[in-house]
């Protein structure tokens with residue numbers, strides 16, 4: 580799946596061009612940069628491609644979540660409803676704000692189940708943040724309805740879903756904001772990087788200020804003379820990342836096309852086995868970075884996994900995934916942070932911090948323990964695709 584599979588001379592030239600011009604900072608140096616701003620170009624290209632009014636490049640997907648949450652004023656005393664099946668960063672970003680992540684249950688799309696939101700809403704709930712896992716959109720119409728009913732903000736963690744769509748709209752462009760990760764495992768990578776999309780101009784400016792120490796950016800004056808809008812921090816993207824991102828974005832549709840064509844070939848070759856895949860609200864829009872089979876139960880999933888591995892292709896069972904499933908996050912359960920006051924764990928604004936015990940997500944567990952996953956690479960030769968097909972056949976035989 581990683582975008583670096585498609586790296587070629589274009590990435591080398593893009594980075595070399597930045598280095599040759601010696602301007603690696605996205606801001607300042609107006610006198611010598613000939614009006615060339617690579618991060619700004621990348622932001623503009625992302626906003627246009629994904630249908631948002633604004634895009635802000637930042638230093639990682641985690642930073643994108645954190646900057647966006649902070650700009651919305653999420654802080655101590657607030658709750659954000661999200662999913663127990665996501666990369667831990669989604670939850671860490673909420674905790675870093677001093678707010679409480681309230682983790683619902685997933686459905687067979689492997690995304691947060693919109694039907695669980697209503698029961699989790701309290702007077703402290705400010706927002707709902709579905710995560711488009713494995714490049715497939717959550718049911719955004721249903722989330723929009725429930726957020727409108729309860730007056731909640733709707734955020735999108737689209738870190739795994741750059742280029743995925745839901746009913747023709749791009750993931751990341753449907754909520755108040757949406758984030759992408761550009762880390763080394765993603766379909767577009769710049770090494771480390773992230774992007775926030777929003778169509779709310781005021782919110783965009785807050786993010787822009789916050790991610791750069793509160794700078795009110797103004798190209799007509801020296802950076803040192805710029806006004807301060809707020810206290811912030813440094814989550815800036817560099818020009819090297821911006822230049823790489825522009826090339827990666829240009830290759831995104833090709834990468835998605837290659838992944839989908841491998842998925843289609845594999846699924847058509849194993850159709851006779853009658854295996855169930857995950858149930859997506861808009862199957863047309865998924866990236867196809869993974870193929871997931873939902874097997875009858877946990878035991879048969881183990882047999883499937885063993886046989887697939889023996890046949891020569893790696894297969895995971897999602898309930899084993901220690902970084903993406905809250906059941907395994909003892910750091911979250913134990914509130915392992917280094918500060919003396921452990922907000923939100925023993926913060927006086929937070930009276931009801933969930934205990935995050937492993938038994939808390941029975942529905943999620945019943946789905947993940949029978950979910951067998953195969954990761955797809957963008958570039959897969961015939962032999963490898965055949966090996967995958969053989970592994971699925973072997974797995975199915977062992978059910």
Ligand SMILES: Cc1ncc(COP(=O)(O)O)c(C=O)c1O
Pocket residue numbers: 639640641642665666668669710736738739760761762771772773
């Ligand atoms: C769903 C999700 N959210 C957030 C992140 C964090 O992104 P990054 O690794 O760029 O910080 C990731 C990264 O894998 C992710 O998968």
